[in-house]
Amino acid sequence: MYTENQEKIISLQDSYTLLYGILCREIITRCGPIGDRAVREGTRRFGRDRGRKRRQIHLDHHVKINMQSLFSVASDLPTDPRFAREQQELNPQERVSHTLICPMADVWKEYGLMEIGRIYCEEFHNACYSEYAYGCTKVNLSKTQTQKGDAYCSFNVVLRPCDLPEELRPVCFAEYDPFYEEPDLSKIPTTDAKEGFRSLWIRLYFYLLQASIEYLGETGRQAIVSGLECLAKTTAGLLSQQAAARGTAIDSAFLEAHYPICLDTEKDELWNVYTENHARELVNDHFCLPLAELLGLQAALKNSPIPAGLGA
Amino acid sequence: MYNIHEIKLQNQQDCISLLYLCLASELLSLCGRRGEEAVQKAVRRYGETRGTSARKRLELAGIPANLKNLADGENDCPVDPRFRKAELARTEQVHLWEVYTCPMADLWKRMQGAQIGRLYCDEYCRAFYHGFSDGAAQANITDMLTCPRNNHCRFSVYYRPSNIEEPSRIFSSLDTRTPELTEPIWSVGGNESGSFGRLWFLLFHCMAAQAEELLENEGLSAVALGLRRLAREQAAELRRHAADTKTSLTDKFLAENFPISIRSGGETEKELCSEKESRLLQANFYSVLERELNVE
Numbered sequence: 001m002y003t004e005n006q007e008k009i010i011s012l013q014d015s016y017t018l019l020y021g022i023l024c025r026e027i028i029t030r031c032g033p034i035g036d037r038a039v040r041e042g043t044r045r046f047g048r049d050r051g052r053k054r055r056q057i058h059l060d061h062h063v064k065i066n067m068q069s070l071f072s073v074a075s076d077l078p079t080d081p082r083f084a085r086e087q088q089e090l091n092p093q094e095r096v097s098h099t100l101i102c103p104m105a106d107v108w109k110e111y112g113l114m115e116i117g118r119i120y121c122e123e124f125h126n127a128c129y130s131e132y133a134y135g136c137t138k139v140n141l142s143k144t145q146t147q148k149g150d151a152y153c154s155f156n157v158v159l160r161p162c163d164l165p166e167e168l169r170p171v172c173f174a175e176y177d178p179f180y181e182e183p184d185l186s187k188i189p190t191t192d193a194k195e196g197f198r199s200l201w202i203r204l205y206f207y208l209l210q211a212s213i214e215y216l217g218e219t220g221r222q223a224i225v226s227g228l229e230c231l232a233k234t235t236a237g238l239l240s241q242q243a244a245a246r247g248t249a250i251d252s253a254f255l256e257a258h259y260p261i262c263l264d265t266e267k268d269e270l271w272n273v274y275t276e277n278h279a280r281e282l283v284n285d286h287f288c289l290p291l292a293e294l295l296g297l298q299a300a301l302k303n304s305p306i307p308a309g310l311g312a
Numbered sequence: 313m314y315n316i317h318e319i320k321l322q323n324q325q326d327c328i329s330l331l332y333l334c335l336a337s338e339l340l341s342l343c344g345r346r347g348e349e350a351v352q353k354a355v356r357r358y359g360e361t362r363g364t365s366a367r368k369r370l371e372l373a374g375i376p377a378n379l380k381n382l383a384d385g386e387n388d389c390p391v392d393p394r395f396r397k398a399e400l401a402r403t404e405q406v407h408l409w410e411v412y413t414c415p416m417a418d419l420w421k422r423m424q425g426a427q428i429g430r431l432y433c434d435e436y437c438r439a440f441y442h443g444f445s446d447g448a449a450q451a452n453i454t455d456m457l458t459c460p461r462n463n464h465c466r467f468s469v470y471y472r473p474s475n476i477e478e479p480s481r482i483f484s485s486l487d488t489r490t491p492e493l494t495e496p497i498w499s500v501g502g503n504e505s506g507s508f509g510r511l512w513f514l515l516f517h518c519m520a521a522q523a524e525e526l527l528e529n530e531g532l533s534a535v536a537l538g539l540r541r542l543a544r545e546q547a548a549e550l551r552r553h554a555a556d557t558k559t560s561l562t563d564k565f566l567a568e569n570f571p572i573s574i575r576s577g578g579e580t581e582k583e584l585c586s587e588k589e590s591r592l593l594q595a596n597f598y599s600v601l602e603r604e605l606n607v608e
Contacts, residue, residue, distance in 0.1 A: 037474035162349030
């Protein structure tokens with residue numbers, strides 16, 4: 001049994017997981033090997049962005065940039081309670097762990113998206129963990145639940161001082177910084193689930209769109225449009241299931257709590273940061289509006305008109 | 313039980329493991345953190361060099377340098393029969409396998425050097441595939457036998473057409489679907505091509521060159537001490553091997569059980585080592601080994 005708050009995290013996590021699976025499936029199905037290339041590049045860009053942001057938060061709070069910090073300080077997401085991990089080692093140089101249950105892999109399996117999940121496992125972790133430590137982390141993920149036949153994921157993520165240039169060693173390891181005073185970690189604000197998944201949803205989508213257009217031009221944009229429309233239908237089904245399981249109706253309040261982004265995209269300022277390629281407008285036209293319609297929530301969606309020429 | 317031919321291969325393999333252990337442990341104990349850096353960079357250099365050579369061997373033969381052809385093809389050294397592995401997938405893009413017994417890890421553990429061996433495991437495989445693929449492949453290793461809590465090593469290597477230019481040069485299909493794991497294909501040892509002697513000099517060269525680059529004379533001094541320790545340990549090992557097979561330490565025995573000549577390395581040494589490195593060997597290894605062995 002999960003608490004209400006945990007249930008919300010689970011819903012947010014599953015929607016975010018589906019976003020990746022469905023958009024990438026559409027890009028690869030429509031665009032073949034170049035689509036695969038775009039998906040991998042988009043995934044890496046997203047990973048690097050996430051790694052850089054985590055690093056900046058740590059630097060802002062005088063936290064050392066190392067493996068212990070990466071995996072235990074100021075996560076950009078609360079942990080989905082379904083994750084089960086056996087942590088074998090966590091110290092500034094190493095994090096060795098087995099993931100016994102991964103809800104992302106489970107969702108991809110359920111929706112027939114294992115192959116897409118495999119790409120995520122190959123590209124995301126490497127890009128994110130590596131970027132976090134200035135490109136010097138050695139990321140090993142040798143068993144993965146997205147590999148048919150592997151029962152669990154096996155991580156061995158290592159950052160050795162000698163992998164870093166001299167000037168970064170004091171930034172990463174306390175033993176190289178004689179005047180280091182450990183910060184009070186309790187002062188670092190924790191991330192709210194909705195806020196965390198909202199940010200990740202927008203950034204993940206943004207980088208997939210950016211790479212698709214860069215590699216495939218208009219064909220890539222069309223693949224994303226098609227992916228968003230497909231995602232709207234699948235999401236409507238998923239939200240209906242989640243609402244039914246909780247014995248509640250789908251209304252604006254339910255959506256606000258259980259879906260990562262706000263369907264009224266103009267209300268969300270993060271779209272003003274990720275503006276390239278008309279990212280917000282595409283989401284609005286091909287995901288938010290169709291989803292609102294499928295859920296019968298058009299009236300609740302007070303959307304401003306889309307400027308001429310920006311819609312599909 | 314191993315036959316006498318297999319035992320000779322095993323003895324040669326142990327010489328490579330011992331060379332690494334002796335040089336690395338002196339670098340670590342004499343030069344501290346900088347010594348550790350030298351060891352890691354040396355293993356990386358050794359792995360990259362071997363990976364690049366493996367790619368070039370395939371290219372010279374007109375064979376596309378993908379993971380399947382690499383695994384199907386000839387190695388640059390014989391494979392010790394004490395390696396027991398289970399292969400789970402072998403395609404052009406994906407190679408997955410597990411190692412259940414590793415003579416390198418066994419020797420390092422037997423000589424209280426598992427932690428030093430771990431540095432090798434951290435670097436070697438990643439560097440090899442980096443060299444083989446010019447940085448495009450991804451090699452992952454977890455659950456290493458040099459780590460006390462593990463009972464096997466797991467290797468997963470991915471080399472995707474999407475991550476290189478001109479993939480059709482290397483891959484017959486651009487379909488990236490991951491194969492299902494097969495029933496493990498067990499194997500013990502492998503082919504017998506190549507030579508341990510070449511690897512011995514290559515590893516020595518990488519460690520000496522890296523030690524000098526990072527630590528200058530201090531690094532070379534540590535390598536010299538490592539070579540002296542190696543000569544003593546190696547002599548004891550060879551005597552033990554000879555006794556185990558009821559033979560004496562003749563030139564013939566040494567030629568079959570030790571990967572290089574005990575007096576000088578000849579052409580291979582000249583090709584792979586600098587003049588200074590050869591002088592290091594002469595002063596700190598050959599002479600000590602010959603004296604320790606008191607060869608008949």
